[in-house]
Amino acid sequence: MNGLLVGLTLGVGLFLVWWSCWVPLPGDGPRRRPAALRRLSDEVVQAGFVGLTVRTLLVACAVAFALVLAIVQITVGVLPIALCFAAIAGAGPVVLVRRRARRRRALLRDLWPDAVDNITSAVRAGMALPEALAQLGQRGPEPLREPFRRFGDDYRLTGRFSDCLDRLKERLSDPVADRLVESLRIAREVGGTDLGRLLRTLSGFLREDARTRAELETRQSWTVNAARLAVAAPWLVLAMLSSNPESVAAYSTPLGAGVLAAGAAVSGVAYWLMMRIGRLPDDQRVLR
Numbered sequence: 001m002n003g004l005l006v007g008l009t010l011g012v013g014l015f016l017v018w019w020s021c022w023v024p025l026p027g028d029g030p031r032r033r034p035a036a037l038r039r040l041s042d043e044v045v046q047a048g049f050v051g052l053t054v055r056t057l058l059v060a061c062a063v064a065f066a067l068v069l070a071i072v073q074i075t076v077g078v079l080p081i082a083l084c085f086a087a088i089a090g091a092g093p094v095v096l097v098r099r100r101a102r103r104r105r106a107l108l109r110d111l112w113p114d115a116v117d118n119i120t121s122a123v124r125a126g127m128a129l130p131e132a133l134a135q136l137g138q139r140g141p142e143p144l145r146e147p148f149r150r151f152g153d154d155y156r157l158t159g160r161f162s163d164c165l166d167r168l169k170e171r172l173s174d175p176v177a178d179r180l181v182e183s184l185r186i187a188r189e190v191g192g193t194d195l196g197r198l199l200r201t202l203s204g205f206l207r208e209d210a211r212t213r214a215e216l217e218t219r220q221s222w223t224v225n226a227a228r229l230a231v232a233a234p235w236l237v238l239a240m241l242s243s244n245p246e247s248v249a250a251y252s253t254p255l256g257a258g259v260l261a262a263g264a265a266v267s268g269v270a271y272w273l274m275m276r277i278g279r280l281p282d283d284q285r286v287l288r
Helices: 002-020 035-047 054-075 079-124 129-134 142-158 161-172 175-190 195-241 245-252 254-278
Strands: none
Touching (some): 035 054, 035 079, 035 161, 054 079, 079 142, 079 175, 079 195, 079 245, 079 254, 129 142, 129 161, 142 161, 161 175, 175 195, 195 254, 245 254
């Protein structure tokens, strides 16, 4: 029981230190969030979990860490093993959000060209640009309808096209949406007759990019799956060994804890290298 209390105290302390690096103190004033937090915030939006925030996600990670630490410590009785599985469980919510965000980005990547074509057709039919965007809330691809429906509501309430575009960008948090929004903003402010040509060019570029990326992801998917299997295999073996108290007794010593720490470090570095080499780079939001 003393080991359990020490482990919980250590986990809560590390979480509070980590949290203090991101939460501004009173009197600090506004400041730009770290890049990792901005990326996580974008992935929370892209994942499509309604009502989920970065703060809630981090709290879920801390709760998962504490629960698994307590359960494994009670059942296995070896603190180093409990800490290892608690760390894996603590990262679980973030991994889930990132995986879902990655899947939805791949889905939307195939839908954006149709959305741009829809806007082009509406502008060609004589609709104003705000109306052409708002009608995507009823006629656009299903996963994109809600953000554009809210854009239409915002524009009808305020009539401020630029501010509504900013809110649309935040609701989508997507690099393709950023490019589309900024192109439409420039077309609205500068004017001219090249809007149709610009939208057709953007649609063609998005289709070619989606086709090329889909082919590359299909070819390199085995590398990513192999990296995940290679990292998960040792910990699955450890989980099976945990059912035998005699097999895990050695990990309760300082030497055993060191072996687990070294194994966790090697697994983390190897997985990062494999993902770095095998995964295609994601588009960055350079037009926030």
